[in-house]
Amino acid sequence: MPPSQDTLSSLVSDKAFHHEENETTDLPPSSVTFTRHRRKLRVTNPPWYRNSLLASVGFLEFANAGDFAANVWNDVPIPLYAKIFMAIGGPLALLISIAALRDGILSWQNVRILQEERRYLFLLRLQHLNPPATTPVDQASVRLIDRRLGVGYRELGSEVIDRIVMDLFLGIGALLVGTGTIMAIWGANSYIYFISNLLSGFVGNGFAAAYGVLNAVWSIYLIWRFRGHDRACMSSTALTPFRDRLHRRFQYFIWHAVVSAITGLVAGAASMLTCRMWWGYVMLIPCMLLEVGCNQFWRVLLGYDRPIVSSQPHWGLIPDYTYREESKQCKESKEVEEEKDNVLLDTLASVISMQKAFSPLPPTHILGDVDWSSLDSLLLFILNHHLFDSLCGWLASDSSVPKDLRHSLFRLDADYTEITLTLADLRGLPDSDRPRLHDLCRNFLYTEGRQVMVGRERFLLEMVGYAAWKDGQLG
Incomplete structure (x- = not known):
């Protein structure tokens, strides 16, 4: 079962609007920070390397x-x-x-x-x-x-x-x-x-x-x-x-x-x-x-677009994030080293499978236990697969998002120059808005979510190629 919803608490100033994530889960807190210029929102944190060629x-x-x-x-x-x-x-x-x-x-x-x-x-x-x-x-x-x-x-x-x-x-x-x-x-x-x-x-x-x-x-x-x-x-x-x-x-x-x-x-x-x-x-x-x-x-x-590696828990192929200390305690050192050497191939295979899954009729056996009829299940799936910041950016800019829902999420009627959105904000929407957000999350996975996976695949293919090239030179 997904974690229960908590009451939203916010820290409000005349220039910034922030939501605080108060849920106790085993997932890392996830938040996305936007800056606003002339009613347009731009993601500033976490930072991404963008395919911005004009x-x-x-x-x-x-x-x-x-x-x-x-x-x-x-x-x-x-x-x-x-x-x-x-x-x-x-x-x-x-x-x-x-x-x-x-x-x-x-x-x-x-x-x-x-x-x-x-x-x-x-x-x-x-x-x-x-x-x-x-x-x-x-x-x-x-x-x-x-x-x-x-x-x-x-x-x-x-x-x-x-x-x-x-x-x-x-x-x-x-x-x-x-x-x-x-x-x-x-x-x-x-x-x-x-x-x-x-x-x-x-x-x-x-x-x-x-x-x-x-x-x-x-x-x-x-x-x-x-x-x-x-x-x-x-x-x-x-x-x-x-x-x-x-x-x-x-x-x-x-x-x-x-x-x-x-x-x-x-x-x-x-x-x-x-x-x-x-x-x-x-x-x-x-x-x-x-x-x-x-x-x-x-x-x-x-x-391609991709997030940069940072000290924050975020998709980026950080060894510390992919293989945690508990795995080292359960396996022999040599086995852990071999698994780490295969991290690129394992991640690449997963990304390719996710691309195939993000279609209007998703094969649920590829996506595991995610319940496509549940908003909370979709949100946790998005968070688990490091798509939360992409979802928030998509909600802030895509034309398919209803204006009243965007205003409700990002407080566009107030004079804030900085806005932070968290998972609790999406879960805390009124019951009348939850079906619309559920449809939007599905639409996001079919469109922008798949493009994120395409970018990850392009980057990972180059990583695999570079690793094979260097290993061959060293060998």
């Missing part, structure tokens, strides 16, 4: 074509139709630079979160390497932390090079090209003509060429890395049940890296040619389209 930055290469009119009709007097094209291409390039700025900010938020996670993981690793005098070093936990750090290195590199550096270089290039193109409208003035040619020519387009080289170097590293993952996984008999998923995942990364490297190099060279030769734009057009495709490919098939 679709609009796929059009950054279009800024290189914004100077078409300025370069093709680079003479005086300037034809009227050329001025019209300049008045369109210049502001378009400037607008694209704004998208680069916005994406760079989102990526920097991810970088800060990943750096925070790495600091904690290094401290956790040091703790395992320096146990009390009578305790042996937990090598399996150290290996798991090392694998986590290795995947985090790739995530951090993708954020810095594939987003921040790209946004910086191509954003500045778009800004210069757009400014130079607009200035070309008044190209009859000799000084303006000179500066316009400089900005919309080699200087502005040089940033795209420089990024193309940097991106190619990073892409070559990714190709080498994921080919190593793929070979290691294909040669491991222990990974046979997941071989197709692993191979497909790593091939996706390789394809993306190959296309991105070639596109970046060709687009950089073409942008430099456009300064003098109109046919450079012919080379640039397919690169523009491929960049849009690469952007969409990453957002849909490669990127």
